[in-house]
Amino acid sequence: MSKRSASPSDERSSSRKRVHIKDEADVRVISAGPDIPDKSNGKHIKNGDLSESSDQEDYEVEDYQAESEPAAAVAADLYLETVNRKRLDFDFEKLCSVSLSNVNVYACLVCGKYFQGRGKSSHAYFHSVDEDHHVFINLQSLKVYVLPESYEVQSSALDDIKYVVNPTFTKNDVALLDKRSIESFDLNHKPYRAGFVGMNNIKQNDYLNVIVQSLAHVPPLRDFLILENFEGKPELVQRLSILVRKLWNSRAFKGHVSPHELLQHVSAISKKRFRITEQADPFAFLNWFLNNLHLVLGGSKTRLKSSFIQKIFQGIIRVESQKITTHDASDRLRFEGDTKIQRSDIPFMFLSLDLPPAPLFQGDIDKNIIPQVPLQTILSKYDGSTTQELAGDRRRYKIIDLPPYLIFYIKRITKTQLVEEINHTVVTFQSIALDMSPYVDGATEPILYDLVANVTHESVFTPQGEEKHVYRVQLKDKSRDEWFQIQDLYIENIRREILFLNESCIQIWERRR
Known part of the structure; x- marks a missing residue:
């Protein structure tokens, strides 16, 4: 049988064959075709960080790739079968699992691990060769590449993964969040x-x-965080934005999210005042969080309503204070109020409410009775006539201007150097139509508020006998007029009639339009 002469097409096919050679020093792709110049010389690698430009210069394969593009497309389709969506989790901080750098990070779509760069000296490159994992996504640009060949995948089959990395919404989508309830399903x-x-x-x-x-259920703040472009803004608002978008994502791979990215940044900028490993007071965190959001969004420390945060939550309250002086007369100490009353209008973002003190002496039967107080009773602090004595002053409060969203802080935990006291008094309330007009100066018509979120506290004891605080949040689903109670990963329906049975500590109310 005579030998068939090689045709030009065979020669071209032969020139595209690759031989993989791996030794202890390096891993390179050797081709019988045109030489691929190596121009990196390590000059773009510094302290383990690889920039996007170093990746491009590591390869310089534009002309060579154009010749082998059909073969690359076929290989990409084959590699896409190795993508494992159940192992992907994009909620954690975008750090390379080897170098711990946050520069130019890629996620392996086969195992879910993060690696830096995609050049032939990068951690992602070595992972693709060592583990035979080939599909990677850039967590910043959302471009997908096949390694070690380093060509981009154009298939739309991975669009769902790109959406999970960075969920996006249109104005129409946001407008329907509180009007249309969609039941979604995760990968399981x-x-x-x-x-x-x-x-x-x-x-x-x-x-x-x-x-x-x-905060993710305060509609104007939620819509602002979802729709606004925060590119170039401080990291705090960027990480909060992506977390809120993930909370409202109806195309997620799993039915829960992790606040790991936000927590890490909060811990860093608060100088570890708020940490992952130590429980803090929710109100202390809320106070710190809103004030820092106000500042990073361009808010002023002196000008009122200078940021979007203050436009939502800031009101004005009038404080009247009167000095109390003492006089010693005929063996009796007499306290008299100063005739001069000082008035000042002070901005606020929270209204603190004081619970009546628990009785000092209780009988055996009284110990089993939990005291109750109506919300309107503790709100009387702001009626303009009820007085409080504090630090040698007699004070009265009256609200001048109410914000669109009103935050109540019900202080339950009092810490001293020796002991921590918890007031378990139950605050009773209706979740709709709270009339704030009796506490507003000059109000002649009802000013109605409806409850949006209710943070509750519970004290439990560990098997070792230590007292532990448990916090839950109750949220209203406006689309179905239902209430949900969420404790970390546990979600359950709760009837509106029994919301007050829990120990409320923070409430957010929405003003009716």
């Missing part, structure tokens, strides 16, 4: 409802979970 076919999903308690971060969940 378990149902979940967007906006009412659990948040991981990594260690002791339930104090942050309840605050983020509450």
Whole structure:
């Protein structure tokens, strides 16, 4: 049988064959075709960081790739079968698992691990060769590449992964969040409802979970965080934005999210005042969080309503103070109020409410009775006539201007150097039509508010006998007029008639239009 002469097409096919050679020094792709110049010389590699430009110069394969593009497309389709969506989790901080750098990070779509760069000296490159994992996504640009060949995948089959990395919404989508209830399903076919999903308690971060969940259900703030472009803004608002978008994502791979990225940044900028491993007071965190959001959004420390945060939550209250002086007369100490009354208008973002003190002496029967107080009773602090004595002053409060969203702080925990006291008094309330007009100066018509979020506290004892605080949040689903109670990953329906049975500590109320 005569030998068939080689045709030009065979020669071209032969020139595209690759031989993989791996030794201890390096891993390179050797081709019988045109030489691929190596221009990196390590000059773009500094302290383990690889920039996007170093990746491009590591390869310089534009002309060579154009010749082998059909073969690359076929290989990409084959490699896409190795993508494992159930192992992907984009909630954690974008750090390379080897170098711990946050520069130019890629996620392996086969195992879910993060690696830096895609050049032939990068950690992602070595991972693709060592583990035979080939599909990677850039977590910043959302471009997908096949390694070690380093060509971009153009297939739309991975669009769902790109959406999970960075969920996006249109104005029409946001307008329907409170009007249309869609039941979604995760990869395990378990149902979940967007906006009412659990948040991981990594260690002791339930104090942050309840605050983020509450703020994510304040419609103007939620819509602002979802729709606004925060590119170039401080990291705090960027990380909060992506977390809120993930909470409301109806196309998620799992029915819960993790606040890990936000927590890490909060811990850093608060100088570890708020940490993952130590529980903090939810109100202390809310106070710090809103004030820092106000500042990073360009707010002023002196000008009123200078940021979007203050436009939502800031009101004005009038404080009248009167000095109390003492006089010693005929063996009796007499206290008299100064005739001069000082008035000042002070901006506020929270209204603190004081619970009546628990009785000092209780009988055996009284110990089993939990005291109750109506919300209107503790709100009387702001009626303009009820007085409080504090630090040698007699004070009265009256609200001058109410914000669109009103935050109540019900102080339950009092810490001293020796002991921590908890007031378990139950505050009774109706979740709709709270009339604030009796506490507003000059109000002649009802000013009605409806409850949006209710953060509750519970004291439990560990098997070792230590007292532990547990925080939950109750949220209203406006699309179905239902209430949900969320404790980390646990979600349950709760009847509106029994909301007050829990120990409320923070409430957010929405003013009716």
